Amino acid sequence: MQEKVVMMDNTLKTLRHTNKLNDMPASAGPFDGTFDVDKPRDACGIFGILSCDNHDVAQLTYYALFALQHRGQEGAGIAVNDSGTIIYYKDTGLVPEVFNSTILEHLKGRAAIGHVLYTTDIGNRENVQPIVVKYKSGQMAMSYNGNLINTPVLRQKLEEKGAIFQTNNDPELIASLISIYRITSNDIEEAIVKVMEDIKGAYSFVLMTQNKLIAVRDPFGIKPLCLGKLDNSYIVASESSAIDAVGGKLLRDINPGEIVVIQENELRSIQTEVSGKTALCIFEFVYTARQDSYIDGASVYQARLEAGKLLAIEYPVDADLVIGAPDSGLIAALGFSRQSGIPYGSGLIKNRYVGRTFIKPGQSQREMAVRIKFNAIKSEIEGKRIVMVDDSIVRGTTTKSIVHMLKQAGAKEVHIRISSAPYRFPCYFGIDTPSSEHLVASTYTKDEIRDMLGADSLEYLSLEELLKTPIGAKCGFCCGCFTGKYPMDVRCEG
Amino acid sequence: MQEKVVMMDNTLKTLRHTNKLNDMPASAGPFDGTFDVDKPRDACGIFGILSCDNHDVAQLTYYALFALQHRGQEGAGIAVNDSGTIIYYKDTGLVPEVFNSTILEHLKGRAAIGHVLYTTDIGNRENVQPIVVKYKSGQMAMSYNGNLINTPVLRQKLEEKGAIFQTNNDPELIASLISIYRITSNDIEEAIVKVMEDIKGAYSFVLMTQNKLIAVRDPFGIKPLCLGKLDNSYIVASESSAIDAVGGKLLRDINPGEIVVIQENELRSIQTEVSGKTALCIFEFVYTARQDSYIDGASVYQARLEAGKLLAIEYPVDADLVIGAPDSGLIAALGFSRQSGIPYGSGLIKNRYVGRTFIKPGQSQREMAVRIKFNAIKSEIEGKRIVMVDDSIVRGTTTKSIVHMLKQAGAKEVHIRISSAPYRFPCYFGIDTPSSEHLVASTYTKDEIRDMLGADSLEYLSLEELLKTPIGAKCGFCCGCFTGKYPMDVRCEG
Amino acid sequence: MQEKVVMMDNTLKTLRHTNKLNDMPASAGPFDGTFDVDKPRDACGIFGILSCDNHDVAQLTYYALFALQHRGQEGAGIAVNDSGTIIYYKDTGLVPEVFNSTILEHLKGRAAIGHVLYTTDIGNRENVQPIVVKYKSGQMAMSYNGNLINTPVLRQKLEEKGAIFQTNNDPELIASLISIYRITSNDIEEAIVKVMEDIKGAYSFVLMTQNKLIAVRDPFGIKPLCLGKLDNSYIVASESSAIDAVGGKLLRDINPGEIVVIQENELRSIQTEVSGKTALCIFEFVYTARQDSYIDGASVYQARLEAGKLLAIEYPVDADLVIGAPDSGLIAALGFSRQSGIPYGSGLIKNRYVGRTFIKPGQSQREMAVRIKFNAIKSEIEGKRIVMVDDSIVRGTTTKSIVHMLKQAGAKEVHIRISSAPYRFPCYFGIDTPSSEHLVASTYTKDEIRDMLGADSLEYLSLEELLKTPIGAKCGFCCGCFTGKYPMDVRCEG
């Protein structure tokens, strides 16, 4: 089965990559994807507001997108409902690169949705959201986070009836399906319920029509989505950090399978049928979400701290200093330190200026690329036995360079502790991971990896312990990347 | 009836304008549309090539688009067929602003189509062509020039079946229709034939599929489209100037209602049913086309020269110098001079650097804006009775300023001769004209206009004579803007 | 002597080219200098205004620079005197590329100077003017057009006293000299008089101090400079077209060797010693200046028309059509036609969109580059004996391609008539010409050139006749490029 799945994965990737030129801007500098290529990458952040309080909705959305920028750096967009007409602006780039004050001033309205894009189709302008379409009942705009696994089947069905597609992305497909079901439905909510019966996969999206704001979360709740209030107005966002950013209050999470309909200052909820076993992506706690967010009742910060503590219990080590790999391992390292009593230190510095347009050294100078991005604090490291905590190992290449750097700085020993289980299987729900042969834990044993990294020891938090870390979470988890067992059949027979 | 038509026109305009933010780039300077706003404006130039000779098809298309740039300055794009996969690049701006050598080098393939955009949705990125879609049979890309008059009806029909639209433009609609008819057709040509039965209006388009290049011209032949050959490969283009630019030879014009299918180095023609009375837009000869082009058998240059001659016969004047309003009146002025024997001179200079980003003087300084764009050659004008020939008068504001400028430069008399008939009615086929109340000839008598312009006399070439100017043309003409009589019912009942 | 001069010329060129990276913008598209590389190129346009009428001086200067843009397309700048403090903005690029409305709004003041740059140091930001310096007496800003021949000697003298230079351009040197002489002078005018005794070459410049606007023209009057009035305020400009553009009136030309000092609404003139024989660059009339300008009393348009007429008298030819090489040969062609009675026609079209960022075809496709830029009007050319008039031949490469194009379009004969004398010698005064070996007339006989060009005949207007063309001019001329005899010793002994 595994092979089949991988093939499908490749097919999907091929589909996503082949039919458009990477839409590089005429003036682009060299791009090398130095943003943490050694980390799994998430797909998108979404936000929506329908204001009853004369807020500047575009400005609020702009600020919210800053708080979600870590979820996607390839594109950003805002659509507003200006007295029934949807106008929008979107482009490739970071939020501050896409928007200026003139544009924001043009985006007037009472409701707005926003989006930050992560995509493997880097720079492909067509994929930037929100997507805005016209259909029988007027206009709708959608911001979407997720990945459907039965896209090919559903597209084929629609194509067989004559539909055309201008992108490869899911929201275009979902908008098409909503439009079709809307013909025979009493309202858009009814159409969405029908669409949810068709689509399989992980998704959270917010839809803005001419008079409603609708938030939808998939029946397994794989992707986060929460509801907040600002004054008398409702807000939805991928993470509570975006609600904080605009000064709102987190009310609750949207439930798996729930459709929340906001109209004026009223809110209705439609709960579609769900299996009962929910499956929030565990990686939101491990890496994806911002540490100040709360997801499904649990604090991301506390989860990471707890992971560090449990790791110290499960795999103690006699050492002099605990450090985190910046920035993803810092909180867990703190937890490890608190639990173990080994002092916490800031042993590595990360250069904040190395970004998309950084010109990488040639192949023969791999070490230099890491050296510019990271540096060891020799005075802290020298002569010590180091525990270095990180959240995960994907390819392992950066980790290897960092271990080497620590040893050169005088570390007597380097013990790696990973605050999650070995990352061994592909994600079908929107986390971009390399194919299995590049997942080091998929191919090598723990001892082999330790030796490859040049570390003195290497341990992973067990899955059993990891699942205890989102303290107070009111949901189950998808751990497919650790176990190969997914909440639904990912073979995509439709 | 007239009112009804105008209302529809407004409806169309509203549709075209309201549902997207003018997609201004974050870094745009001020835009004021100084490109000849006092002239009717055309809609788009198209080009296609399927090479059997290892040409660099993207580069050739790039050069061809330079030769078509006068047809549209708001956007440009090229799509290539790279071994069955269509890749493309397009953006708002002039051809040299959109493309650089890196982008061109990425656009490898055996076939290519290109497009230059004119649109009233200035800066709206979504409208830039070619449009590229995926449908049941794979991919197709389309470059389109024209305007359908039954768009709302057709969109409504599709929307009632659940179709969504991401733009307001015709090619998206046509691609949808092709896709739907393709389901029940043996090949794409058959689908196109069916589509042509549905759509009403003026259109020329070139379609690139994974193995074909298909050129289509509407049954009235309102928009030009011609066929050429470069080595052993076929080319299609809006104007023969583009064929010249790439070193090709003009074979013939695509016939009204003809579908030309190019596959490898073979060409098939499908002639759909036509009414018999063809109706090429007469304005192509008056203003739109480049003077070195041949359309439907007639030379644009000769037509303009002839118009000047006939004008001199129809409305002679006793004068000392014939000048043309640069650049649109220059050739007709030459014809007037040759016929009348009055010397031809270059009495006005036009500043080539005044373009899109020119910062206009304030309202109170209208004269200055004209003065920067034009200047009179005092030494040529002073003390003379001037005949100034122009191709048309739309609003008349620039003409008025120029007459004033000539008088200030010492002209004793200024006699305006227009090488076409009074422009009095809206165009429904893609020429952007102001609404009737701004069409000076629609509201005022010839004498009133003459007085408003401050001219000593004003005469228009009669339509009867104008129709004689495309010498050798093998087609009839649409003169709707002069007569209000259109080749088809424009009331859009469907 | 010639060799020595050429060597010096090369030395100068080397100096100008070697010590700075061509300062290409990070986002620059490919640059290939397609702006008429086959034409001699001028160096810069200057403008200044000191307003007593509350004009928006920056805006007026902006418009004036549009009217001077033909004199330099590589950079533009404006400096204003804001209550005694000089602020400025300048950058590489065309006027509309450099300025936007925000920048113009910041440039408030009562006086302004502007500059458009032509330079062989393409894209070198340091050379963009106005140059603004601080010295003992405060600030001064300078816009300069010209070329000194004793720059190395003067720089060396200053360097020996410890001066540093941040550019290679003349205005920095002149500002240094003014600053030094100012120490021992009563006022800046006195310093300028002393500087004019030191510097040798061609120059016109306008200087803005904290309370004055000073215009200076070299003792030979090689570069043009004229004085105008707008309301109660004085203006100076390289060409009268700039005075027209802002709605001003041409008062007179600045005299050779004259220093005009404008303070409030008063004007003083200081006439420095001159030899008596003045030497305006004849090429201003042949090619450089805009046809609507008047220089030293003569109309540029009339001069070109006259050149065509005299050419028709001196070298008549039996032919069917006279055409001009666009745009530089058009007026002379008209003159030739009027004199000869042979009809004038518009036989060649020039593509207005081919500019700096045009991507040239490869070496093997030279013909294509010309074909995209020019096209023959076949219907006008076919079967005719053509007289093609151009202003000059420098390298001859474009001319050759055009002759070929005309023959392909069916011309029976092509007779080339050049409205100036053979261009055989380098210019030392700021007109950028190729080295002698690339000046076709310097190496080959007229018959050889004719054959190389593929023409049926080739004739040049004699210098004797050419000198008659600036009708009414109140000055002598520098014809060094035709004769090798310059108004001063160019061997640069100091």
Add this chain to the structure above:
Amino acid sequence: MQEKVVMMDNTLKTLRHTNKLNDMPASAGPFDGTFDVDKPRDACGIFGILSCDNHDVAQLTYYALFALQHRGQEGAGIAVNDSGTIIYYKDTGLVPEVFNSTILEHLKGRAAIGHVLYTTDIGNRENVQPIVVKYKSGQMAMSYNGNLINTPVLRQKLEEKGAIFQTNNDPELIASLISIYRITSNDIEEAIVKVMEDIKGAYSFVLMTQNKLIAVRDPFGIKPLCLGKLDNSYIVASESSAIDAVGGKLLRDINPGEIVVIQENELRSIQTEVSGKTALCIFEFVYTARQDSYIDGASVYQARLEAGKLLAIEYPVDADLVIGAPDSGLIAALGFSRQSGIPYGSGLIKNRYVGRTFIKPGQSQREMAVRIKFNAIKSEIEGKRIVMVDDSIVRGTTTKSIVHMLKQAGAKEVHIRISSAPYRFPCYFGIDTPSSEHLVASTYTKDEIRDMLGADSLEYLSLEELLKTPIGAKCGFCCGCFTGKYPMDVRCEG
């Protein structure tokens, strides 16, 4: 005396600000200076290399500038010595914004110097370094960090001899002085020695001539400058982090008053006369330098850790959690935690995407601006007594907002501990600080500030203890900003 000094400070500021338009790029978005405006800001980072090993010197400099980017974000530049000719590229913006791979490839040579700019003349292109000048002995390029206090006097002296200045910056003045002294010196080193007798203030600079690389540090050693080796080649840099970044080894610091001359792979040292009391800016350890750097023998990281420890000893507090204000207070917070035994936590998150082009909320929404930039980790803060450590308080506005945020997140108490002494006096040596009335510690008592901030307690590390923190430092310190006592008379009598 204080008043007088402040006035001079204002005079200096006025000089620096008034005579140039802030050179904003035509396409700039809104700028609001959100980069830590509440922190003192440093002035510039410098780097130089003379390679004997065929390094790509421009590429190495590019990487080194990334490691120095924290010292200046307004401009960047690199100059290389290409076989005796200096070529360069520089512009406003961050290192990755200024350079692309094409530019780097053009910068070939054996030696290179680089610069990152901090300036209060934000965006002023003229100030971007390296400055490159031509003088009697050829070319020289300079990268400079510092501030002279006798600039006006020295400039006046030179201006009285006729010198002109094109900028207001020190390196232009120093280059002028070198050039003048070079006339009467045997070599450039001798000239530099003389210049060092004239100039007073803080400075480190690196000079590249046609065959030498020369590093100079002021007699008090106020600005850091260190020497490294990469293979057989010498490197100089503002901080050792830049030496690490390129893979080099730190040899030693340049001594106060030392001139280091590198030629081929040889190094000579000239020690000019110094007073004996050296005065490195203590703020390098407190805030400016990167934590992985070593300056004058001390580790920046250890100094900050020690400051936290001493603070915990000097001002202990009974609390539940120690947090640092990100990022400047993090290391000291760690030290405080280690010493006090109170757990360290990550209580505040800082948004990495808020940068120069961030559009700030309106005045009435000050809280929101802070909320987007920072967020409290509620789960860590709630119900706890917090010690928040920061490096300094300048205006105090951001600190106030953060205290408010912590209290809202449920902090029971907030105790502020500052790891340096009260910042009360202006810096005359290049650290940009607000005028005294905006320095909160200059106007208010500690108790008043505590109340203004809404904190439960506020304590500063005493200067006595602070001076113990750079453990192992081989230098004295300038503590002028804390004491108002400067290593030299700053009244600038000359």
